[in-house]
Amino acid sequence: MKVQCRLFASLREKVGAKEKLLDLPRGARVSDALASLGLPSEGSYILLRNGVHAELHEPLSEGDVLSVFPLIAGG
Amino acid sequence: MAGWMGRVVRVDLSSGEIRDEPFDQDVWRRFLGGRGFGAKVLWDELRPGVDPLSPENRLIFAVGPLTGTTAATSGRGSVSTKSPLTGTITDANTGGKFGVIFKKAGLDALIIQGKAPKPVYLLVSDEGIQIKDASDLWGKNTDETTDLLLEREGSRASVACIGPAGENLVRYAAIINEKHRAFARGGVGAVMGSKNLKAVVARGLRTVEIADKERMKFVTYEANKWLRAHPITSKGLPEFGTSVLVNIMNEAGIFPSYNFRQNMFEFAEEVSGEAITEKILVRKDGCWGCIIQCARRTRIPGDEGEGPEYETNWALGPNCGIHDLEIITRANYLCNRLGIDTMSAGGTISCAMEMTELGYYDAGIRFGEGDKLLEYLKKIAYREGIGDELAEGSLRFATKHGHPELSMTVKGQELAAYDPRGAQGQGLAYATTNRGGCHLRGGYLIGRELLGVPRMIDRFSAVGKGSHTAILQNLGAALDSLVVCRFASFALNEIVWGRLLTAVTGVKYDPEDVLEAGDRIFNIERMFNVREGFSRKDDTLPRRLLEEPAPMGPTKGRVVELDRMLDEFYEFRGWDSNGVPKPETLRRLGLEECLNG
Numbered sequence: 001m002k003v004q005c006r007l008f009a010s011l012r013e014k015v016g017a018k019e020k021l022l023d024l025p026r027g028a029r030v031s032d033a034l035a036s037l038g039l040p041s042e043g044s045y046i047l048l049r050n051g052v053h054a055e056l057h058e059p060l061s062e063g064d065v066l067s068v069f070p071l072i073a074g075g
Numbered sequence: 076m077a078g079w080m081g082r083v084v085r086v087d088l089s090s091g092e093i094r095d096e097p098f099d100q101d102v103w104r105r106f107l108g109g110r111g112f113g114a115k116v117l118w119d120e121l122r123p124g125v126d127p128l129s130p131e132n133r134l135i136f137a138v139g140p141l142t143g144t145t146a147a148t149s150g151r152g153s154v155s156t157k158s159p160l161t162g163t164i165t166d167a168n169t170g171g172k173f174g175v176i177f178k179k180a181g182l183d184a185l186i187i188q189g190k191a192p193k194p195v196y197l198l199v200s201d202e203g204i205q206i207k208d209a210s211d212l213w214g215k216n217t218d219e220t221t222d223l224l225l226e227r228e229g230s231r232a233s234v235a236c237i238g239p240a241g242e243n244l245v246r247y248a249a250i251i252n253e254k255h256r257a258f259a260r261g262g263v264g265a266v267m268g269s270k271n272l273k274a275v276v277a278r279g280l281r282t283v284e285i286a287d288k289e290r291m292k293f294v295t296y297e298a299n300k301w302l303r304a305h306p307i308t309s310k311g312l313p314e315f316g317t318s319v320l321v322n323i324m325n326e327a328g329i330f331p332s333y334n335f336r337q338n339m340f341e342f343a344e345e346v347s348g349e350a351i352t353e354k355i356l357v358r359k360d361g362c363w364g365c366i367i368q369c370a371r372r373t374r375i376p377g378d379e380g381e382g383p384e385y386e387t388n389w390a391l392g393p394n395c396g397i398h399d400l401e402i403i404t405r406a407n408y409l410c411n412r413l414g415i416d417t418m419s420a421g422g423t424i425s426c427a428m429e430m431t432e433l434g435y436y437d438a439g440i441r442f443g444e445g446d447k448l449l450e451y452l453k454k455i456a457y458r459e460g461i462g463d464e465l466a467e468g469s470l471r472f473a474t475k476h477g478h479p480e481l482s483m484t485v486k487g488q489e490l491a492a493y494d495p496r497g498a499q500g501q502g503l504a505y506a507t508t509n510r511g512g513c514h515l516r517g518g519y520l521i522g523r524e525l526l527g528v529p530r531m532i533d534r535f536s537a538v539g540k541g542s543h544t545a546i547l548q549n550l551g552a553a554l555d556s557l558v559v560c561r562f563a564s565f566a567l568n569e570i571v572w573g574r575l576l577t578a579v580t581g582v583k584y585d586p587e588d589v590l591e592a593g594d595r596i597f598n599i600e601r602m603f604n605v606r607e608g609f610s611r612k613d614d615t616l617p618r619r620l621l622e623e624p625a626p627m628g629p630t631k632g633r634v635v636e637l638d639r640m641l642d643e644f645y646e647f648r649g650w651d652s653n654g655v656p657k658p659e660t661l662r663r664l665g666l667e668e669c670l671n672g
Binding site for chain 1: 306307310311312314315316317318319320322323326327328348349369384385386491492514515519521522525526527528531534561562565628629630
């Protein structure tokens, strides 16, 4: 299944891309997507699946957009 | 005396009298400093109904016990007054170094009242305090004023001044220090202008006495270690600055645009922290003694300055339908020179844009018109043409033309860059701020609802948000009174602040004492507002956020469920159902002075 990953802030340099279309096996979880991106799952991230907070163990679905941020703040 | 300098000075600009006030140590222990001390003075001295732009209003510059010490992020300063924008109590807090130099001049606070017969500035130095002629400075922008005053008073001085906007009593005029930093919100610059006070210049070399130097050394070391280890204060903020929030707020569907008509912006990436780093960043920068370095030194064709920070970037950009980073940055620099709060300026112009687009009133400016934005900022500062109406803020402008619902304000102050329809707690926080629409004084719920600091809570739920909001409001009030930066609190909690405070002052502050001081400060501010006639009816949000479902993305279909959150919040705070602190609450906080108010 196809999952669109969007990367932000320092993760763009780390992964070498702003966006990546991943082809993952059915039943893959958020942590599997991170592994495909070469990001350690023990790292600290803010993860949004289709704009809503996601957990590492959460299963993904075909066509999902996964946005991955390092820990950030401001305001 | 340790921590505090032990000196409060009152200046009456009408009579020219300058006199030392008795230093009441118990007041400083209970209210800490900065915002807390300002609130106490305003409660004690201002009769209800005073016109904020009259000589009777007070303008209180104050610092805190940690200011100018080795405590993390203690390079800030605070000013308090009654706001000409909202009619509430207000305080504004600035970075840079003004607060530190002010304290080195040997003062904890300066209470200014009256009105000078002609333009003046105040020199506050360790050699004395003087009222000096500023006739030649009146009309000059903040860059020119700063340069001239540094030439006159020496380059070691720090200048906090107003620009044309403050002189012309724009209701959201700011006070600008070191050219790029602002006591921004609530019209503090207009209060200064109404007193014919062009600038406060601080100069001094005194040091702050520390009660327990060994302990201070250790706690400072420990606090800095936390700041260097925490991913937000060590990487997130320094690497991309505050505008790094643009993309995450947009992805989550809570990034307002077009005067909150939309809750996402199609050009967000173009104004993101990542874009700032790529296109206009010269170097990162920071306040006095700060290791976080979140500020951005930037350059655009023909000009250089600081910013835009996240809120400014949004207010002058996406919320006005503008995505040209160069224009936004230029508008930011212009606001600093004219001495205007970028957030209320952006929120007022976006309201005028929507009025025009909807055909309600032709303000002559539409969404996306960047060049006109620059022109309108000048018109506002000089109150020229339509600028005279816009200088009153979006609520007065929209009300005058029959559509107050298009003013995206709380208690008359323009909101910040988070659409609360996708962050319920932030909606409650906005509604219950003591200084009107503000993401900081109301509690930065976004930290918990979006950023997961210290832990993630459900942003769509309206349950349990009352306690989260009140606790963050209390902590924020304490931090603004110490006076330290909100960003440090991403890494440091009240335990660390209590230990720093104890080491500096020699007075024992447990973590709960820090939070209780914040609670006390928030409640005396609330009592000030209650005395001015504010109540539950004012703890509300623009109609759009309560009734119009968010139109896009992950937040689509949601509104703010305010009423049920308000009940829970009042109960947690010990306020009655009309939002008035109960006598037992005031007694618990030792606010006997408010019992018969």
